[in-house]
Amino acid sequence: MSVIFLAKRLVHSVFVLLGLSIVIFLIARIVPGDPVRLAVGARAPQWVVDNMREHMHLNEPLHIQYGYWLRDALQGDFGISLVTRRGVAKDIREFLPATFELALYSLFISVTGALSFGIISARYKDRWADNVIRIFSYLGVVTPSFVFAIIFLLIFAFVLDWLPAIGRLSNGLTLPPRVTGMVTIDALLIGDFNVFWDAFKHIIMPALSLAMGSMAQEARITRASMADNLTKDYIASARALGVSESLVMRRFLLKPSLIPTVSILGLDFAAGMGNAFLVELIFNWPGLSRYGMNAMLSKDLNAISAVILTFGVVFVVVNICVDIVVGQLDPRIRLSTAKGD
Amino acid sequence: MVNKAPLLEIKNLRVHYKVYGGVLKVLDGVNLTVYPGEKVGLVGETGCGKTTTMKTALAILPVPPGVVVGGEILYKGRNLLAMSPRQLSNVRGREMTMIFQDPMAALNPVFNVEQQFTPVLKHAAKNHLSNKEIHAQAVLALQDVALADPERLLQAYPIQLSGGMRQRVCIGMALATRPQLLIADEPGTALDVTIQAQVLRLLNNLVDRLNTSIILITHSLGVVYETVDRLYVMYAGNIVEVAPTRKLFSNPLHPYSQGLMDAVPKLSGGGISQGISGRIPDYSHPPAGCRFHTRCSHVMEICRHQKPPEFEVEEGHKVACYLYGPKNQEAAV
Ligand SMILES: Nc1ncnc2c1ncn2[C@@H]1O[C@H](COP(=O)(O)OP(=O)(O)O)[C@@H](O)[C@H]1O
Ligand code: SF4
Ligand SMILES: [Mg+2]
Secondary structure, X not given: OXXXXXXXXXXXXXXXXXXXXXXXXXXXXXXXXXXXXXXXXXOOOHHHHHHHHHHOOOOOOHHHHHXXXXXXXXXXXXXXXXXXXXXXXHHHHHHHHHHHHHHHHHHHHHHHHHHHHHHHHXXXXXXXXXXXXXXHHHHHXXXXXXXXXXXXXXXXXXXXXXXXXOOOOOOOOOOOOOOOOOHHHHHHHOOOHHHHHHXXXXXXXXXXXXXXXXXXXXXHHHHHHHHHHHOOHHHHHHHHOOOOHHHHHHHHHHHHHHHHHHHOHHHHHHHHHHHHHHHXXXXXXXXXXXXXXXXXHOOOHHHHXXXXXXXXXXXXXXXXXXXXXXXXXXXXXXXXXXXXX | OOOOOOOEEEEEEEEEEEEOOEEEEEEEEEEEEEOXXXXXXXXXXXXXXXXXXXXXXXOOOOOOOEEEEEEEEEEXXXXXXXXXXXXXXXXXXXXXEEEOOOHHHHOOOOOOHHHHHHHHHHHHOOOOOOHHHXXXXXXXXXXXXXXXXXXXXXXXXXXXXXXXXXXXXXXXXXXXXXXXXXXXXXXXXXXXXXXXHHHHHHHHHHHHHHOOEEEEEOOOHHHHHHHOOEEEEEEOOEEEEEEEHHHHXXXXXXXXXXXXXXXXXXXXXXXXXXXXXXXXXXXXXXXXXXXXXXXXXXXXXXXXXXXXXXXXXXXXXXXXXXXXXXXXXXXXX
């Protein structure tokens, strides 16, 4: 991976995030209702409100306000949550790992599932296995993840009683000491398999609900690109040159076929973050999405800005990772961007 | 030549493509034979089924959309279309292989040259070689096709190579397997004329040196005239005429062949069919009888209903046209 390629992506990302921050800032300032009044309550004396406005630079022109806001944000200071009265940055540090953990499990499920189903589907194209997978992946694409969440809850928690319905850990168990903030991982770090297993059972359903849509979408894309590449001359050529069928499939067909699948991972991830709001709410998952949702409901502007910006950063980082992987898979992209455009 | 057993025999091959909205009945009973050590040419305008025939001959026709409806491919007497994958792998890349029409499409875009060479050489050597030996062979193979700096080239991806280099890499890979029979599908057609000429000369020299039999598909009748022993003329999924090359040039019998030969002086690289008006028929509803009857100026009543059989006019000179049938023999000459 070329350094120029990475540097370019990074510069690009900085501009994206700056743009995002301006939009967030403006929206937060434009929405009707005085946030200070909202925060201090209707009965606080006017001088308290005035002092606070002064303190938060709310009387300055907008671009000056933005300057202050950006300076603080860059130092990781998003101000005080007007509702919880705690530092927003602290809240984020507390809630982000739960969401991140959920996203990791969901990513793992959707990628492994999508590749397996996509490859089986392409391998047995137009036979029964393919047809079954295609029907399910079509359903998976059109069904919103909160519907899956409810269905899984009904089946696995209430009817079969295999999995706990809500939360992150059962009552009576204590959270492992915080290292990554991801309970399953922290539990493994101290070798507490009991807690790990309990946390694992809690995360399966929300992760699966989140994974379904992108798994279905990526399975379809994998199948389509494999079936398409299978008719390419380079496959015929490899066969004509005597390359064994299993090597043709495992190497010469699979690698080029993965490119579209990986390319849309970034988009799927964005969609997944949107879905996480509802899924976290349904499973009462103490993550950043749920926190952001509550912040919106109570017009907690500092918290909203911070949550959106955090998601923005995550999104940008994920997309850089996706670009790196795609660049690894596809020399056409790697080499053409390295030359400089 | 006649008493030797054929190397490859394509017999009455019929191949269709099932596409959205219909069936393309492309190959309509193709017969083609190659004897050991022989150079055979195959000409016919674009879309007449040359590539389809050759892909089927190696059992690499993409299925779907392709379907082999009938016929046999006999390699050294054994039917390739009925072989197990293991038997097939003994033939492909060891005894017989192919160079594809478009060298960009024939190289895998996401692997470098060495990554594509290695499994081919390993297979050809029946896995008897060490990695070092394989690498040395790949270097030799690139030198064989006159490519400079092979070490660097092996690390290059197809996108970093010019069309001519890609074509040479393809030729190098195919010949590195030391096949007895090489199918060369319009080598260089995708390249500009000078480079095409270089590539063809190179291929011809290599094939001579290695004593490889070849089926050469090309639009260049000049090249055909200079290189091949026998020439097949194909039209719309049928072999319409075959003869020793000189004979076919001096005395083309089929009206389609005559049109091709007439076009020779006017040929400037590309188009082959200036001598004949009209186009290749629609394969979803091919003309009944002789598929050429829609463009033939000698068309008779029978041509519209019944497919003409092959008439052997002279030893080794066959033509599928009623003009040369027993009844018409005197009339035509
Ligand atoms: N993959 C394919 N799918 C559908 N039709 C095809 C395919 N390949 C070839 N054909 C059809 O077969 C006909 C013959 O093609 P081809 O064998 O490539 O001819 P040639 O090599 O003589 O130009 C074409 O006209 C096209 O309609
Ligand atoms: S068979 Fe009839 S239509 Fe066909 S080429 Fe001969 S004369 Fe023409
Ligand atoms: Mg062709």
